[in-house]
Amino acid sequence: MPGLYIHVPFCRSKCGYCDFYSVPGAGDAMADRWLSALEREAGFYLGFRADTLFIGGGTPSVLSSPQISRLLVLARSFAAGGSFAESTIEINPGSLDADKAAAMAGGGLNRASLGMQSDSPRVLDTLRREPGDTRAAFRTLREAGFGNISLDLMTGVPGQTPEEVRSSLRAALELRPEHVSVYPLEIHGRTPLGEAGLAEDPDGAEAAWRLMSGELGEAGYARYEVSNFARPGRECLHNLNYWRGGDYLGLGPAAASHFSGLRYATEPDLEGYCAALESGRQPARSSLESLSPRQRAGERIMLGLRLAEGIEAGGPIFIEFRPELEKLLAAGKLEREEGRLRIPGKDLYLSNSVLSSFV
Numbered sequence: 001m002p003g004l005y006i007h008v009p010f011c012r013s014k015c016g017y018c019d020f021y022s023v024p025g026a027g028d029a030m031a032d033r034w035l036s037a038l039e040r041e042a043g044f045y046l047g048f049r050a051d052t053l054f055i056g057g058g059t060p061s062v063l064s065s066p067q068i069s070r071l072l073v074l075a076r077s078f079a080a081g082g083s084f085a086e087s088t089i090e091i092n093p094g095s096l097d098a099d100k101a102a103a104m105a106g107g108g109l110n111r112a113s114l115g116m117q118s119d120s121p122r123v124l125d126t127l128r129r130e131p132g133d134t135r136a137a138f139r140t141l142r143e144a145g146f147g148n149i150s151l152d153l154m155t156g157v158p159g160q161t162p163e164e165v166r167s168s169l170r171a172a173l174e175l176r177p178e179h180v181s182v183y184p185l186e187i188h189g190r191t192p193l194g195e196a197g198l199a200e201d202p203d204g205a206e207a208a209w210r211l212m213s214g215e216l217g218e219a220g221y222a223r224y225e226v227s228n229f230a231r232p233g234r235e236c237l238h239n240l241n242y243w244r245g246g247d248y249l250g251l252g253p254a255a256a257s258h259f260s261g262l263r264y265a266t267e268p269d270l271e272g273y274c275a276a277l278e279s280g281r282q283p284a285r286s287s288l289e290s291l292s293p294r295q296r297a298g299e300r301i302m303l304g305l306r307l308a309e310g311i312e313a314g315g316p317i318f319i320e321f322r323p324e325l326e327k328l329l330a331a332g333k334l335e336r337e338e339g340r341l342r343i344p345g346k347d348l349y350l351s352n353s354v355l356s357s358f359v
């Protein structure tokens with residue numbers, strides 16, 4: 001079940017912790033130019049069909065309604081059988097309006113991922129993140145017909161109190177989303193927060209994750225991946241394909257792709273991306289790797305063990321790493337159930353120590 005990812009490389013302003021590739025305040029003309037380049041890039045993948053679509057960034061919701069409609073015409077041309085099983089767009093509450101929501105739903109999108117992060121203006125201010133009204137954006141999406149909405153929450157923000165964590169979760173649950181993601185803040189060196197000497201709070205992030213895991217479970221959301229919780233049947237199909245080691249094609253600058261053992265990413269350079277495609281060339285790649293069977297198996301295990309379903313206890317990927325997996329089983333760091341291996345739920349948050357065996 002291959003997936004299609006489209007990277008929208010624009011944001012209104014840059015958040016203080018952001019390490020993703022995006023150009024702040026680029027304007028309409030640049031977005032039109034990027035769309036034309038994207039249409040040319042799509043021409044290099046004639047014949048590729050996908051079951052799921054994920055439009056991320058950046059901030060896809062900074063595009064205008066006509067630009068969103070144009071992007072969705074292009075995206076739909078990749079849909080296996082004429083429509084995607086799931087098609088998601090990432091949205092920042094501050095850049096959504098009713099026209100854009102209508103263009104998104106009218107263009108065939110059926111899932112929205114809303115970057116709430118926190119309901120505390122103080123936390124958003126620490127993150128240097130543009131404030132927005134999540135409640136209003138959520139209502140706008142529902143009114144446009146979105147029946148599948150995910151909210152992102154952030155933990156481990158310097159100074160974030162347990163009460164701020166609880167209050168954000170309460171505010172999120174009041175909206176009754178179908179899916180919730182809980183991500184710990186990571187501050188990288190070359191971001192404004194990193195340069196200001198701020199550090200994430202890993203203990204606070206772990207405490208918040210444990211608190212949220214418990215409350216989300218009681219509210220009917222099952223944890224199906226370390227950071228992701230869903231009502232039954234509302235797991236993100238696009239990301240499940242990624243975690244299960246499936247193929248995906250990424251379009252746009254900085255987008256990553258993974259095809260039958262080949263992994264590559266397009267150079268994070270909007271100007272270079274547009275210029276290459278305008279002169280009929282494919283955009284430059286920042287990496288191109290051919291994975292050995294052992295690397296591929298290691299990656300499948302690392303991604304699969306992040307999932308509550310774990311990995312199959314058998315088959316080629318198991319055999320490649322049999323001694324490592326048996327050692328972890330003997331140490332109680334993995335459990336075996338119904339032919340599958342998984343990290344015990346209580347240890348899932350600290351899974352990195354287990355996963356390092358497969359690098």
Ligand code: SF4
Pocket residue numbers: 010011013014015018019020022057058059092
């Ligand atoms: S909205 Fe997302 S992509 Fe844009 S600057 Fe903020 S974190 Fe980065």
